[in-house]
Amino acid sequence: MSVLTVAMPKGRIFQDAAALMVKAGYQIPPDLEDSRKLIIDVSAENMRFILAKPMDVATYVEQGVADIGIAGKDVMLEEERDVYEVLDLKISECYLAVAGLPGTEMKDVAPKIATKYPNIASSYYREQGEQVEIIKLNGSIELAPLIGLSDRIVDIVSTGRTLKENGLVEFERIVDITSRLIVNPVSYRLKDQQIDLLVNRLASVVEED
Template sequence: MTVCIALTKGRLEKQFLDFFHSLSFDIEPLVNKGRKLTVQSGPFEFIFAKGVDVATYVEYGIADLGIIGEDILLEYQPDVFDLLPLPFGYCRFALAAEKNQQPADKKRRIASKYPNITTAYFRKKGESVDVVKLEGSVELAPILGLADAIVDLVETGTTLKENGLVIYEELHRISARCIANRSALKIKRNELMPIIQAFQSKEEIK
């Protein structure tokens, strides 16, 4: 029985392939896939999609397993089984603003690609803010006066620094996650458990 794994395209895809290869799985068909969005490799079928779509494919049973950033789970809360963290894709959610920012004397406006995470964070702090959802380049928002600060994923902090922004608070650290379709865990248990156990053994070694 074929096991379908949905992968997040881009950085996580490359990091997963290195991880998968370290477990002695054959990744050659995946490395040389060209523009294909689905690839068959031995007992596996791989789907390549954006992170939030990976979660959707797993939720609806198109894929048995998915590799996504933890940010997708936190922001969209898809109905999937969060199996385990993976030893790559490390980054952090951070609140950043321009240097020497003066204390706000009004309700702050925060720009983010992650409005749900941002709202929940400030609600927990007991602070009411206006959240502006942006799809990309959120670093522009404070520079152009759209927002007082931003909440975004930060890996190295280089982009923030180059745009004159500094981190004021760190919300929490995240990593890549392996998720599963709830029904597949029961129906394909014999096929999925060796893969899950291989992932777990690598995480434990780390």
């Protein structure tokens, strides 16, 4: 049986996904993420894990260097990669929202929207019939309205604590986000039995929750 290569995002999604796999009966070492290695073999399960940045997981799966991966729905909507989305794992729940300083109006002409998600933000405002200028940022999105860089931000909200601590309020909720199991189309043909087994085992655990 060939090795199944799994791209996993570091951080909270990794912890939730690893716990789900353990619950599904997979022997995943508890200290897997603590290692400084970026590629870790788990010979007991005939698996290899690639630890990646969340935004890169779908790229690894699309390019075939990973057979399967776990990616947030936000990444899937933003990147539109050529992969199969086979299972909603219902972990790492959050949502994308529009936020800004309280009591402020958007400019009438080309209001500025700062975000890590330019495609999602553009699509959302297009559906609203609004013409906006998108400013792509990679971190500290909450800073943009505070320094006058943007009228609004589009960002992930989990607890809302970060917005509150920075004096921002939520204006609109765009879409709910959970993590998804994604598969490379070629891998699905070549390793269908291994992948189907994994999907079924995880699905049974997800349904229990």
